Amino acid sequence: MNEFHGSARSSGPRPSRTPLPPTPGTALRQRLAELRGPDVPAKALDARALAALAANPGCRRRAILDGAGVDKVALAGALGVPSAFGQSQFALTRGNAFEARVKADGGAELLRLAHTRLDPGAEPPHEAAVPDLSAIGPQGRTARTALALREAAGAPGTWTLLDHPMLALDVAGSPAFLEPDAVVVHPDGSWTVVEIKSFPMLDGSADPAKVGAAARQAAVYVLALEDLAGRIDPAPRVRHRVLLVCPKDFSNLATASAVDVRKQRAVTARQLARLTGIQDIADALPEGTCFAPDLPAEQLTAAVESVPATYAPECLAACELAFHCRERSRAAGAVTTLGRPVRAELGGLTTVDDVLSAARGESGDPDDPAVAALRRAAALRAEALSAAGGAGLPGGVPGARPGQEVTPCR
Numbered sequence: 001m002n003e004f005h006g007s008a009r010s011s012g013p014r015p016s017r018t019p020l021p022p023t024p025g026t027a028l029r030q031r032l033a034e035l036r037g038p039d040v041p042a043k044a045l046d047a048r049a050l051a052a053l054a055a056n057p058g059c060r061r062r063a064i065l066d067g068a069g070v071d072k073v074a075l076a077g078a079l080g081v082p083s084a085f086g087q088s089q090f091a092l093t094r095g096n097a098f099e100a101r102v103k104a105d106g107g108a109e110l111l112r113l114a115h116t117r118l119d120p121g122a123e124p125p126h127e128a129a130v131p132d133l134s135a136i137g138p139q140g141r142t143a144r145t146a147l148a149l150r151e152a153a154g155a156p157g158t159w160t161l162l163d164h165p166m167l168a169l170d171v172a173g174s175p176a177f178l179e180p181d182a183v184v185v186h187p188d189g190s191w192t193v194v195e196i197k198s199f200p201m202l203d204g205s206a207d208p209a210k211v212g213a214a215a216r217q218a219a220v221y222v223l224a225l226e227d228l229a230g231r232i233d234p235a236p237r238v239r240h241r242v243l244l245v246c247p248k249d250f251s252n253l254a255t256a257s258a259v260d261v262r263k264q265r266a267v268t269a270r271q272l273a274r275l276t277g278i279q280d281i282a283d284a285l286p287e288g289t290c291f292a293p294d295l296p297a298e299q300l301t302a303a304v305e306s307v308p309a310t311y312a313p314e315c316l317a318a319c320e321l322a323f324h325c326r327e328r329s330r331a332a333g334a335v336t337t338l339g340r341p342v343r344a345e346l347g348g349l350t351t352v353d354d355v356l357s358a359a360r361g362e363s364g365d366p367d368d369p370a371v372a373a374l375r376r377a378a379a380l381r382a383e384a385l386s387a388a389g390g391a392g393l394p395g396g397v398p399g400a401r402p403g404q405e406v407t408p409c410r
Helices: 027-037 048-055 060-066 074-079 088-101 104-118 139-151 208-229 264-273 280-283 295-306 313-317 322-330 340-345 350-360 369-390
Strands: 003-005 127-129 160-164 166-172 175-176 181-186 189-197 242-249 256-261
Touching: 027 280, 048 060, 048 175, 048 208, 048 264, 060 074, 060 280, 074 295, 074 340, 088 104, 088 256, 104 127, 104 160, 104 181, 104 189, 104 242, 104 256, 139 160, 139 175, 139 181, 160 242, 160 313, 166 208, 175 208, 208 242, 208 264, 256 313, 280 322, 313 322, 313 350
Parallel strands: 003 127, 127 160, 189 242
Antiparallel strands: 160 181, 166 175, 181 189, 242 256
């Protein structure tokens, strides 16, 4: 009979406490609190937000808002462009119920899946440790998690399950506290991230888009675990294959798949390294800037617009302020509204007016490849329209009948 208990083994000398990652100075914490607004609680920066931030590292607006803990859903509503983000209450309830089922009986089913999918050569988890990770505040929980992981890594031959551990990762000079669904410590001392999702696996496969989003989120947890492992001697191995647990077909039974997140981990690490420091962005803001959602709309809009944004259509699926930024981008005629690939092809031409002017030959360096390509395209278009007009098509509109009135599209 399997025996799962709720406390870590305490044999041997108690290892020293693992040091916490550096925290921002008092001045920066005070500055971020001022930006957030008096008496406005900070919103935790989770792995999903970090993954979205890493996907657009050039956006200073998102970096400072996330760094200051601003609730972007409330901010978008105060700006008059409510966010369409969020899960339904039914989906949240179903997800929580499924996670509780997977972790029942000391995580027996979860550990069985980890053994089957990731470590079949190890001893089956007939006995496992489930340490208590409760502590006061995120710093306390992070320290308790670090201690539990270090103890588990130093107890070879034992399976350990950490339920909702707290990890820390430095992001642009500010610590982000992250809470994965679970972390499994294998008998060889290695660590695995566990992601529990409520979308189904049908015949062993799931929606690729949802799996990709889960992989990007798990990659953030892997980075945080690697940061922690690097401060332990000898450093435990952090596995790059995470365990994705989902309902089997449309039942409440759990199934799992091993997902390799090395690519997502490398991309996320590179993008997070490119982020401008939170301190640098805060120092460049006008005195008195505040993002409190209860401010007058004009003042709040001015505060948001004081921070440069880098909008792209991909933001619509990742950022609560995407609708606001899209409106401003369209009003400015920015070519970024057409997508990053188009923006990259246009080089130094940053607005639609610049593009049209260059195509007409009114501006732009003829030796610029982008300008030359635009003028060539404009010449081909004019040639095609001229040929169509010469063929008796009114107004150069292909397919128009003689005498037919053509109404331009609006």
